[in-house]
Amino acid sequence: MATLYDLLNVHADVSDAEIKRAYRRAAMKVHPDRNVGREASAHAEFQELKEAYAILSDPEQRRVYDAVYAEEMSRLARERDEEAARAQAxxxxxxxxxxxxxxxxxxxxxxxxxxxxxxxxxxxxxxxxxxxxxxxxxxxxxxxxxxSPNEQGEEATSSDASEAxxxxxxxxxxxxxxxxxxxxxxxxxxxxxxxxxxxxxxxxx
Incomplete structure (x- = not known):
C-alpha cells in the first residue's frame, strides 16, 4: 500500500525541510514540460505529488494523516492475521x-x-x-x-526385546x-x- 511518503520517496519520520526538498526533486522529474510525449500521465503524477505535499507540509494535516495511516495499517494487519488463521484451520x-x-x-x-x-x-x-x-x-x-506373537514362539530376552x-x-x-x-x-x-x-x-x- 503506497503512502504519501512513498510518492515523495522519503521515510515517514523525515523533517519538514526534507519533505520540501523531496517534493521539489520529484516535481521537477514528473513535470509535464519535462515529459514530452507523455504529458497526460505526467500531469496526473504531478497532481498526486502536489496533493501529497499539501498534506505532509502542513503539520496538523500530517499528524492526522499519520494517525489514520497507522490505524489503517493495524486494521489491515488484523485482517491478514484473521484470514491466515481461517486458511490454516x-x-x-x-x-x-x-x-x-x-x-x-x-x-x-x-x-x-x-x-x-x-x-x-x-x-x-x-x-x-x-x-x-x-x-x-x-x-x-x-x-x-x-x-503379533514372537515368530519363534519363544520369549525374547530383555536385551533382544529392546533391540527389536x-x-x-x-x-x-x-x-x-x-x-x-x-x-x-x-x-x-x-x-x-x-x-x-x-x-x-x-x-x-
Missing part, C-alpha cells in the same frame, strides 16, 4: 480428513499404492498424499507387529515403501509414533 481440517481416510484403508489391509490412490481421489495433493500413505501403512504395520523395539519403526517404514529393512547397524532408536507423524505424515507449521 481449513488446511488442518483437510489434512485430518486425509489422514483419517488413509488410516481407514490401511487398517483394512490395503497396500500403499491403494491408499495413495484413494487419497488422490479425495483431492489430496500428490506429494502430501505420498507422505500420508507411507505413514499410514507404516503405522498399521507397526501396530500389527506390536500385537528400536528396530521396528525403520523396518515398518521400509516395508511400507517396498524396501528391505536396513541392517541393524543403520537402525536408529526413535519414538516411532513421533517419527511417523512428524516425518511421514508431513505435519505443516
Amino acid at each position: 481449513v488446511r488442518d481440517a483437510e489434512y485430518a480428513r486425509h489422514v483419517a481416510v488413509a488410516m481407514r484403508f490401511a487398517e483394512q489391509g490395503h497396500n500403499r499404492d491403494v491408499v495413495f490412490g484413494v487419497l488422490l481421489a479425495h483431492d489430496c495433493e500428490s506429494q502430501l498424499a505420498g507422505r500420508i500413505a507411507d505413514g499410514a501403512v507404516a503405522l498399521h504395520l507397526s501396530r500389527q507387529e506390536r500385537t 523395539q528400536e528396530a521396528r519403526p525403520q523396518a515398518a517404514v521400509e516395508r511400507a515403501r517396498g524396501d528391505e529393512p536396513r541392517a541393524s547397524a543403520e537402525r536408529t532408536p526413535v519414538d516411532f509414533f513421533s517419527a511417523v507423524w512428524r516425518g511421514m505424515f508431513g505435519l505443516h507449521s
Whole structure:
C-alpha cells in the first residue's frame, strides 16, 4: 500500500525541510514540460505529488494523516492475521480428513499404492498424499507387529526385546515403501509414533 511518503520517496519520520526538498526533486522529474510525449500521465503524477505535499507540509494535516495511516495499517494487519488463521484451520481440517481416510484403508489391509490412490481421489495433493500413505501403512504395520506373537514362539530376552523395539519403526517404514529393512547397524532408536507423524505424515507449521 503506497503512502504519501512513498510518492515523495522519503521515510515517514523525515523533517519538514526534507519533505520540501523531496517534493521539489520529484516535481521537477514528473513535470509535464519535462515529459514530452507523455504529458497526460505526467500531469496526473504531478497532481498526486502536489496533493501529497499539501498534506505532509502542513503539520496538523500530517499528524492526522499519520494517525489514520497507522490505524489503517493495524486494521489491515488484523485482517491478514484473521484470514491466515481461517486458511490454516481449513488446511488442518483437510489434512485430518486425509489422514483419517488413509488410516481407514490401511487398517483394512490395503497396500500403499491403494491408499495413495484413494487419497488422490479425495483431492489430496500428490506429494502430501505420498507422505500420508507411507505413514499410514507404516503405522498399521507397526501396530500389527506390536500385537503379533514372537515368530519363534519363544520369549525374547530383555536385551533382544529392546533391540527389536528400536528396530521396528525403520523396518515398518521400509516395508511400507517396498524396501528391505536396513541392517541393524543403520537402525536408529526413535519414538516411532513421533517419527511417523512428524516425518511421514508431513505435519505443516
